[in-house]
Amino acid sequence: MDPETEFLRRRLEDVAESTKRIAPCYLHRRMSTLYANYNASMHDMLDSSCGESHKHIGTPLSQKQDVVGDLGLRRELKALRRGNLNGDATNTPTPCALLCTQQQINADLHSQLQSLQRQLEELRGNGQDSGSGTRPQFGGRRLDDPDNVYHQNAWDDVQLSEDDVSGALEKIAKQAQHGLDADAVAALRHSADRKWDAFYTQHHNKFFKDRHWLFTEFPELTTATVSPREAAVPGRIPTEAPGCSSKGVVTGYPLAEASKHATRRVLEVGCGAGNTVFPLLTATPVESGLFVYACDFAPTAVSIVQSHALYDKRRCRAFVCDIAKESPPLPDAYLDTVVMIFVLSAIQPADMAAAVARAARLLKPGGLLLFRDYGRYDLAQLRFKDGRYLGDNCYRRGDDTQVHFFTREHIRELMISAGLVEVQNRFDNRLLVNRARQVKMQRVWLQCKYQKPHTATASPDED
Numbered sequence: 001m002d003p004e005t006e007f008l009r010r011r012l013e014d015v016a017e018s019t020k021r022i023a024p025c026y027l028h029r030r031m032s033t034l035y036a037n038y039n040a041s042m043h044d045m046l047d048s049s050c051g052e053s054h055k056h057i058g059t060p061l062s063q064k065q066d067v068v069g070d071l072g073l074r075r076e077l078k079a080l081r082r083g084n085l086n087g088d089a090t091n092t093p094t095p096c097a098l099l100c101t102q103q104q105i106n107a108d109l110h111s112q113l114q115s116l117q118r119q120l121e122e123l124r125g126n127g128q129d130s131g132s133g134t135r136p137q138f139g140g141r142r143l144d145d146p147d148n149v150y151h152q153n154a155w156d157d158v159q160l161s162e163d164d165v166s167g168a169l170e171k172i173a174k175q176a177q178h179g180l181d182a183d184a185v186a187a188l189r190h191s192a193d194r195k196w197d198a199f200y201t202q203h204h205n206k207f208f209k210d211r212h213w214l215f216t217e218f219p220e221l222t223t224a225t226v227s228p229r230e231a232a233v234p235g236r237i238p239t240e241a242p243g244c245s246s247k248g249v250v251t252g253y254p255l256a257e258a259s260k261h262a263t264r265r266v267l268e269v270g271c272g273a274g275n276t277v278f279p280l281l282t283a284t285p286v287e288s289g290l291f292v293y294a295c296d297f298a299p300t301a302v303s304i305v306q307s308h309a310l311y312d313k314r315r316c317r318a319f320v321c322d323i324a325k326e327s328p329p330l331p332d333a334y335l336d337t338v339v340m341i342f343v344l345s346a347i348q349p350a351d352m353a354a355a356v357a358r359a360a361r362l363l364k365p366g367g368l369l370l371f372r373d374y375g376r377y378d379l380a381q382l383r384f385k386d387g388r389y390l391g392d393n394c395y396r397r398g399d400d401t402q403v404h405f406f407t408r409e410h411i412r413e414l415m416i417s418a419g420l421v422e423v424q425n426r427f428d429n430r431l432l433v434n435r436a437r438q439v440k441m442q443r444v445w446l447q448c449k450y451q452k453p454h455t456a457t458a459s460p461d462e463d
Contacts, residue, residue, distance in 0.1 A: 160429070196296075214341070271305055328362065356369075370449055372445060
């Protein structure tokens with residue numbers, strides 16, 4: 001392989017690696033196909049000069065999604081193969097012919113690479129190269145011209161108009177007029193854990209998808225959230241924390257003993273079937289010292305996590321815990337990160353403050369609580385029919401589980417009351433578009449990051 005071809009091969013490797021960190025799947029697939037089939041094409045061409053292409057053919061050219069068609073070289077390579085397969089010496093390509101074909105491949109590859117690199121630069125220019133995610137960070141798909149709304153399937157940061165808010169308030173007022181009575185609401189909330197247990201018994205781990213997007217929205221999950229000095233000694237926590245000996249070694253907490261050698265600890269509250277736990281473990285090397293705790297108030301969900309092929313007690317532990325009623329069996333100031341993803345909305349409003357306070361108490365100074373849940377006026381809220389409203393923007397789903405829709409102010413009040421400091425609190429507004437039916441759908445999620453201050457602050461005693 002000549003120096004120019006070798007250079008191109010290396011450039012293809014570099015660009016292919018870059019596309020793994022860029023969100024659009026089509027670009028990654030295109031780059032991967034280009035790289036893989038370029039190699040195959042060059043092998044076929046070079047082997048044919050030695051009369052050995054029959055050893056490498058394997059799959060018919062017509063069945064490959066190869067770059068040869070894009071480069072306009074299908075005929076040349078077919079001719080190369082046909083000549084050698086038929087044993088026709090007159091069709092055997094000369095070195096000159098091979099050089100011309102290779103030069104044409106190189107020229108067209110230059111064009112392909114330039115096009116792909118321009119797309120990569122455009123994505124980086126929009127701040128979408130997160131370095132560790134599988135999709136662009138929020139805010140990359142801007143709807144600058146309303147006339148272009150049906151040009152793609154989704155748009156970021158599309159704010160609700162005054163008419164949208166007014167219409168949403170009218171729908172919510174109508175829902176409230178036909179809500180459930182107090183006795184029905186009380187009965188439903190009393191059986192919340194059983195309803196979620198039944199949900200996971202029915203759907204197992206097939207309902208929710210793995211949340212690989214978390215690493216772009218919350219890159220802190222794969223990086224340290226406290227200073228190296230504080231995390232320098234594995235198995236140590238502040239000596240003033242309950243459950244510690246005078247040397248700061250964990251005592252009296254069996255679950256904590258499991259992570260005594262870890263340098264970073266994460267707890268996911270409301271782990272479900274493990275759609276956050278296992279992507280996090282997979283994305284983080286063993287040598288990073290990460291240990292993940294996962295709890296849920298549905299025993300079936302915890303059982304699903306524990307039976308997963310990737311469940312390793314040396315790296316994670318799942319346990320049953322209803323954080324609305326009890327504290328997880330871990331020492332105070334023990335965790336680097338607490339994750340609450342679409343879980344607070346399943347807790348009845350009267351218990352939310354206590355749940356957040358219990359989670360905050362487990363954080364080390366400098367630790368983060370990462371939150372994402374449904375926002376007020378989300379499409380899911382406005383679609384509820386009569387007989388679903390429980391009060392206070394809380395609803396009953398068809399499977400009798402409940403869901404709450406939050407405002408920024410509500411979450412801010414809960415977090416600050418628990419002694420945390422605001423790092424991020426924003427709505428993630430997405431306009432989804434059905435281009436075939438010319439339908440627009442507004443999704444609203446709330447994404448927040450709150451940090452435990454390095455100086456101790458008073459937190460309400462909820463127990």
